[in-house]
Amino acid sequence: MTWMVTGGAGYIGSHVVQAFRDEGIDVVVLDDLSSGVRGFVPEDVELVEASILDTDTVAETLRRRACVGVVHLAGFKYAGVSVQRPLHTYEQNVTGTANLLTAMEQSGVHRIVFSSSAAVYGTPDTLLVTEETPTSPESPYGQSKLIGEWLLADQAIATRESAAPLLHTSLRYFNVVGSGRDDLYDSSPHNLFPLVLDALVAGRTPRINGDDYPTADGTCVRDYIHVADLARSHVSAARALAEGRPLEPVYNLGSGDGVSVREIMTAMASVTGIAFTPEIAPRRPGDPARIVASGELAARDVDWRMTHDLDSMVASAWSARQAAGRS
Numbered sequence: 001m002t003w004m005v006t007g008g009a010g011y012i013g014s015h016v017v018q019a020f021r022d023e024g025i026d027v028v029v030l031d032d033l034s035s036g037v038r039g040f041v042p043e044d045v046e047l048v049e050a051s052i053l054d055t056d057t058v059a060e061t062l063r064r065r066a067c068v069g070v071v072h073l074a075g076f077k078y079a080g081v082s083v084q085r086p087l088h089t090y091e092q093n094v095t096g097t098a099n100l101l102t103a104m105e106q107s108g109v110h111r112i113v114f115s116s117s118a119a120v121y122g123t124p125d126t127l128l129v130t131e132e133t134p135t136s137p138e139s140p141y142g143q144s145k146l147i148g149e150w151l152l153a154d155q156a157i158a159t160r161e162s163a164a165p166l167l168h169t170s171l172r173y174f175n176v177v178g179s180g181r182d183d184l185y186d187s188s189p190h191n192l193f194p195l196v197l198d199a200l201v202a203g204r205t206p207r208i209n210g211d212d213y214p215t216a217d218g219t220c221v222r223d224y225i226h227v228a229d230l231a232r233s234h235v236s237a238a239r240a241l242a243e244g245r246p247l248e249p250v251y252n253l254g255s256g257d258g259v260s261v262r263e264i265m266t267a268m269a270s271v272t273g274i275a276f277t278p279e280i281a282p283r284r285p286g287d288p289a290r291i292v293a294s295g296e297l298a299a300r301d302v303d304w305r306m307t308h309d310l311d312s313m314v315a316s317a318w319s320a321r322q323a324a325g326r327s
Helices: 011-022 055-064 079-084 086-107 140-159 192-201 227-242 261-272 296-301 310-324
Strands: 002-006 026-030 046-048 067-072 111-115 167-173 175-177 207-209 224-226 250-253 279-281 290-293
Touching: 002 011, 002 055, 011 026, 011 227, 026 055, 055 067, 055 086, 067 086, 067 227, 079 086, 079 140, 086 111, 086 140, 111 140, 111 227, 140 167, 167 227, 175 192, 175 227, 175 310, 192 261, 192 310, 207 261, 224 227, 224 310, 227 250, 227 296, 250 296, 261 310
Parallel strands: 002 026, 002 067, 026 046, 067 111, 111 167, 167 250, 175 224, 207 279
Antiparallel strands: none
């Protein structure tokens, strides 16, 4: 049984690949390396260097490797940048997903786990986001992820009377942090953990955007989940689809309580041993005070468990940052 992991050379994708291998499941990676790292793919795992926009190559790989399904993580993921590059975002995330589904149909592959995003919710008016919370994305990135979910749902409807109806589920999540191994790290220029760690290594003082929110310590509260926990649920969802077990169309992978930005800064200082007092900058427009998701449904169906606390999340990220030796 072989699964294709699109975007499998990226930070999250490489952890999904590792989780599959830990379960003894064969994988093939498809990644154009626009943001992925060749070295993140194990030497004994085939890497097909191609875009999901390349329908012919995707279809040929699915047939040649006799894939039973796809875990789809490839895409352009930067919400803020997507506002400046909407056409690029839609091409990568919407056209790319449509082309992937076309390749799957051509190849007789009818199972897909889609890496969606909590960005589909925008700024919800509830303290705890559930799968029933209305979607209202506020960026081209969030819109593109929601459209991706629609594409899967529509293709499932179109194929439901066929011999191989599309089986699918989408996993929505907020902030993915930490490292499952020292050689797999987050190098995003937009994510909080690498921004703080890079600042500390460079001797700069990390910054908090706003400390006057209506929260316990005045800073924003968000859902932070460990990448290895996230990867495990992708594999669990893939197993369920392969075994024909019914899944919901979407699941939130959330902590249920969240942590504040100030709590993260405190953990960063404690774990790294680098004492600092964060600078306080003005609020960023549009930042809600608190967004936290429930993971109850995912815990029931796709083995969603928070096995890392904040300190271990920071410690694993710091260990990988040190091992990488980036300056």
